[in-house]
Amino acid sequence: MKSKRCKPNELSYSLLLQSYAKAKHVEGIETIEAEVYSGRIFPSWVILRTIIISNFKCRELRGVEKAFEEIKRNGYKPDTLILNIMLSIYAKNAMYDRAHEMVNLIHQSGLQPDLITHNSLIDMYAKSGECWKAEEALRGVEHSGLQPDVVSYNTVINGFCKQGLLQEAMRIFSEMIDSEVRPSVFTYNTFISAYVSRQMFREADEVIRYMINHECEPSELTYKIVVNGYCKAKRYEDAMDFVHRIAEMDPSFDESLVHKLVLHIQDYDE
Numbered sequence: 667m668k669s670k671r672c673k674p675n676e677l678s679y680s681l682l683l684q685s686y687a688k689a690k691h692v693e694g695i696e697t698i699e700a701e702v703y704s705g706r707i708f709p710s711w712v713i714l715r716t717i718i719i720s721n722f723k724c725r726e727l728r729g730v731e732k733a734f735e736e737i738k739r740n741g742y743k744p745d746t747l748i749l750n751i752m753l754s755i756y757a758k759n760a761m762y763d764r765a766h767e768m769v770n771l772i773h774q775s776g777l778q779p780d781l782i783t784h785n786s787l788i789d790m791y792a793k794s795g796e797c798w799k800a801e802e803a804l805r806g807v808e809h810s811g812l813q814p815d816v817v818s819y820n821t822v823i824n825g826f827c828k829q830g831l832l833q834e835a836m837r838i839f840s841e842m843i844d845s846e847v848r849p850s851v852f853t854y855n856t857f858i859s860a861y862v863s864r865q866m867f868r869e870a871d872e873v874i875r876y877m878i879n880h881e882c883e884p885s886e887l888t889y890k891i892v893v894n895g896y897c898k899a900k901r902y903e904d905a906m907d908f909v910h911r912i913a914e915m916d917p918s919f920d921e922s923l924v925h926k927l928v929l930h931i932q933d934y935d936e
Contacts, residue, residue, distance in 0.1 A: 676708075676710050676712050676713055679698055679707060679713055679716075680712055680713060680716045682694070682698065683695060683698055683713075683716045683717060683720045684716065684719075684720065686698075686720060687719065687720035687721075687723040687724055688723075690723075690724055692724050692726055695717070695720050695721060695724065695726070695729065696729070698717070699717060699729065699732075699733075702714070702717070702736075703732075703736070709736055709740055711737070711740075711742045714733050714736050714737050714740070714742065715733075715737070715745070715747075715748060717729065717733040718730050718733045718734060718737075718748055718751060719747070719751070721733065722751050722754075722755070727755055727759075730751065730752070730755060731752075731755075734748065734752055743775060744771070744775070745777070746772065746777045746778070746779075746780060746783070749768050749771055749772050749775075749777070749783075750768075750780070750782045750783055750786065752764075752768045753765050753768040753769065753772075753783060753786045753787075754782075754786045756768060756790075757786045757787065757789055757790035757793075758789070758790075758793075760790075760793070760794060762790060762794070765786070765787070765790055769783065769787065778810075779810065780812070781807065781812050781813075781814075781815060781818070784803060784804075784806055784807040784810070784812065784814075784818065785807075785815075785817050785818055785821065787803040787806070788800050788803040788804055788807075788818055788821045788822060789821050791803055791825070792821045792822060792824060792825030792828075793825075795825075795828070795829060796825075797822065797825035797826045797828075797829050797831065797834070800821065800822045800825045801822050801826075801834075801838070804818055804819070804822050804838075813845070813847075814845065814847065815847065816842075816847055816848065816849070816850050816853070819838060819839070819841070819842040819845075819847055819849075819853070820849075820850065820852055820853050820856065822835075822838050823835045823838050823839055823842075823853060823856055823857075824856045826838065827856050827857065827859070827860035828860075830860075830864075832857075832860055832861075835856075835857065835860070836857075839853070839857075848882075849880075849882065850882070851877075851882060851883070851884065851885050851887075851888065854873055854874075854876070854877045854882060854884070854888065855885070855887060855888055855891060857870075857873050858870045858873050858874070858888060858891050858892065859891050861873065862891055862892055862894075862895030863895070865895070865899060867892065867895065867896070867904070867908075870891075870892050870895070871892075871908075871911075871915070874888065874892075874915055874916070875915055878915060878916055878917075883916075883918060884916060886923060886926075889909075889912060889923065889927060890927070890930070892905075892908055893905050893908065893909065893927050893930060893931060894930075896908060896931075897930075897931060897934035902931055902934065905931045905934075906928070906931060909924055909927045909928060909931070910924075912924070
């Protein structure tokens, strides 16, 4: 790329980093990083920001953190996107103190937390089993004047379901409907998993019927969750009965899936 006729600039390197990220070409990103950190390429705010985004897309967390430290070392001001990336990384890795540092930094920088910021906090609390704090973070979305989305609600519902607090999960589901946020297949699968894990198969059937009646087509995973529940309880006949009932419940059901589910049950029974 370098020659007497064509000298790469900030835009050139940024576009190259973006293309490497899209191709998941980590070595290419690392080559440019080495040039930046050795001083051969000027570490501008734009280039460092692009390095963070590129590493994040490739799930190279060390690369993200190093570029973030370089931004701070050079006295640059991170924007909301950069801080959201850092918050997401710390939240997913249960580094709660660091995650809160990022939230505080957003406020201290005079930036406005967006829905991604709030959803990262909700996810952090839900995954750590602090589902009440996850709900509190959900209220924070509403108080900030933003509208929670399907991810916001799904995360809180999933948190309550994992703690066995199904009534609380249903309460959040009702709020979701009242707010005119359309539940996704993931929303319903979360409830089905919770019911099946407690061998509440009738309730799981009701959820599937509700999905179909409200124009949300169950996925293959939806049915596998129920079949697996029966099989783990060694209720193979019930699993077979469920598979044969699917066609009655779901007019759009693919018959080829019946064969796959039957084979799945037979594998368990061997």
